Amino acid sequence: MNPYNYLYLAGLLFTIGAIGVVVRRNAIVIFMCVELMLNAANLAFVTFSRINGTLDGQVTAFFTMVVAACEVVVGLAIIVAIYRSRRSASVDDASLLKR
Amino acid sequence: MTFTAPVLEYALLAPMLAIFGGAIIGVLVEAFLPGRLRAPAQLFVSVMAIITSLLLLFRIKGQSSTTPAMASLSFDGAGFLFQASILVIALLSIFLIADQDNFTAAAATVPGSTEEREAHQAQSQTTEVFPLTLFAVGGMMLFPVATDLITLFVALEVLSLPLYLMAGLARYRRLASQEAALKYFLLGAFSSAFFLFGAAFLYGYSSSLTFAGIQQAVLGNAGNDVFLLIGLAFISVGLLFKIGAFPFHAWSPDVYQGSPTAITAFMAAATKVAAFGAILRIFYVSFANAEWQWRPALVLIAIATMLFGSLVAIAQRDVKRMLAYSSIAHAGFLLSGVYALSKSGLDASIFYLFAYGVATVGGFAIVTLIRDSSGEVTDLNRWSGLGKRSPIVASTFAFFLLAFAGIPLTSGFIGKFSIFSAAYESGSLAILIAGVLSSAIAAFFYIRVIVLMFFKDPVEDGTSVVIPSALTTITITISALITLILGVFPAPLVDFIASTASFLR
Numbered sequence: 001m002n003p004y005n006y007l008y009l010a011g012l013l014f015t016i017g018a019i020g021v022v023v024r025r026n027a028i029v030i031f032m033c034v035e036l037m038l039n040a041a042n043l044a045f046v047t048f049s050r051i052n053g054t055l056d057g058q059v060t061a062f063f064t065m066v067v068a069a070c071e072v073v074v075g076l077a078i079i080v081a082i083y084r085s086r087r088s089a090s091v092d093d094a095s096l097l098k099r
Numbered sequence: 100m101t102f103t104a105p106v107l108e109y110a111l112l113a114p115m116l117a118i119f120g121g122a123i124i125g126v127l128v129e130a131f132l133p134g135r136l137r138a139p140a141q142l143f144v145s146v147m148a149i150i151t152s153l154l155l156l157f158r159i160k161g162q163s164s165t166t167p168a169m170a171s172l173s174f175d176g177a178g179f180l181f182q183a184s185i186l187v188i189a190l191l192s193i194f195l196i197a198d199q200d201n202f203t204a205a206a207a208t209v210p211g212s213t214e215e216r217e218a219h220q221a222q223s224q225t226t227e228v229f230p231l232t233l234f235a236v237g238g239m240m241l242f243p244v245a246t247d248l249i250t251l252f253v254a255l256e257v258l259s260l261p262l263y264l265m266a267g268l269a270r271y272r273r274l275a276s277q278e279a280a281l282k283y284f285l286l287g288a289f290s291s292a293f294f295l296f297g298a299a300f301l302y303g304y305s306s307s308l309t310f311a312g313i314q315q316a317v318l319g320n321a322g323n324d325v326f327l328l329i330g331l332a333f334i335s336v337g338l339l340f341k342i343g344a345f346p347f348h349a350w351s352p353d354v355y356q357g358s359p360t361a362i363t364a365f366m367a368a369a370t371k372v373a374a375f376g377a378i379l380r381i382f383y384v385s386f387a388n389a390e391w392q393w394r395p396a397l398v399l400i401a402i403a404t405m406l407f408g409s410l411v412a413i414a415q416r417d418v419k420r421m422l423a424y425s426s427i428a429h430a431g432f433l434l435s436g437v438y439a440l441s442k443s444g445l446d447a448s449i450f451y452l453f454a455y456g457v458a459t460v461g462g463f464a465i466v467t468l469i470r471d472s473s474g475e476v477t478d479l480n481r482w483s484g485l486g487k488r489s490p491i492v493a494s495t496f497a498f499f500l501l502a503f504a505g506i507p508l509t510s511g512f513i514g515k516f517s518i519f520s521a522a523y524e525s526g527s528l529a530i531l532i533a534g535v536l537s538s539a540i541a542a543f544f545y546i547r548v549i550v551l552m553f554f555k556d557p558v559e560d561g562t563s564v565v566i567p568s569a570l571t572t573i574t575i576t577i578s579a580l581i582t583l584i585l586g587v588f589p590a591p592l593v594d595f596i597a598s599t600a601s602f603l604r
Binding site (some may be wrong): 010021047056060078 | 207210252253260264274278282285295306307352353
């Protein structure tokens, strides 16, 4: 199968994630969309690894997974703190700083 | 298949190892020392780690190597200057961070709850900020010397993740602070996804993760140009986000305003140095020969950033928001140094970054001093007549504002002059005109604040200037001195940067 199809898939996933970040209002869902974008990047790395015939891309995918896990830890801590203060995880409610 | 152990040049990595070591000791201190001893112990560990790191860094001054950790890092003159600037700024900020009145007693409690009041009464302190700061500093030192895309990405996250957390630790107006942390985190994660996707396409283009490999591919015109363009565009989005350039600036006013002011100072100054270090390296090394693909876009972004930052800053009534928009304008000025793509552009950018970073820490340090019973007063209307009540604080703040405006006899003037002349030499009249124009606009709102402080009558509403603690005084004094010395007597540093700054290719 033509490996370039996986690049189109990665591009599609990335776009879905990016649109999700822009249109969704719940912080958790936005965060899931960011994760989808990171996974799209991972898929692109692995595909290029296959196309180029070098292993670097696959190694990068592992690094990305670890970093994404760290991001989850920090992100959920912040979202939970916000939820406990406001009883809501909607990013529209958090608008104290707009003038 | 054989496995070869990596060869590490520990002497060149030592400054970063000292910082990360200090951070780990900080975590242990947090775990094992009783509450009352933690704050002084943490301050001691952090200051020692930064000073050790500076000493180790000056020991390897002048050395350079493309393989301190295989091909992942490259230590050279420019890397030395970026790391030294970051360490000086970190040292100034850590004294500010040590003033614990800026931070909440217990970050995990709900604002306004009984637990929060109990934590305040027990005088708990958020000493976690010290190791978090050190981790961020370590990431920042790694960011401008990284020469492969994995290391660059990991460094980006190591510097960002602690900052997201620290943004949410303010003592007063905690809801706003948590909101700043959420916005910074979501937009930061969004931009690092763009960065990573761009990195994937650069890897696809050059079949190499290292900057040198990408440079070879650009030189040899080997790969698919579509991949190069996608990679370049997406990776630039990630990097431009970190410096707050125009279409990607939306986070910065909110985060600057909501974060504890000590953290704002550190983040505003040190992140800029680190991110511009990485931008300069990747554009000067990897993409130098693809200049027709990025310079036309960059000139537009630079001009839009400086004009937008200066124009919107005029309308701000909050001092931290005003400084945030002014930092957007400064990002635009600095981008003209990236655009220059020449040795003089590199020198000018490094000088500008250092001068601006130090003045920023000083400026925000002053903001921490103006308070009423419910925390810092950032509303500019309530700053009127400050010069009559506390002339020294007001004049020092005025001095930092003049440095931001680029008035002669401050470091800002030398920085602006050299960066615009470098951009002009490399052939863009537009960037010069936009730069001078937006400097004039910016001078207007800086001077308006000075007029407000000195020539308006004071308002009696409980706003007062607190007596700065010894540590805050150190920060303000040293920042003001550096800003003054670099303005009056810049030649030694300018010459030093000119003889040191270079990228190993």
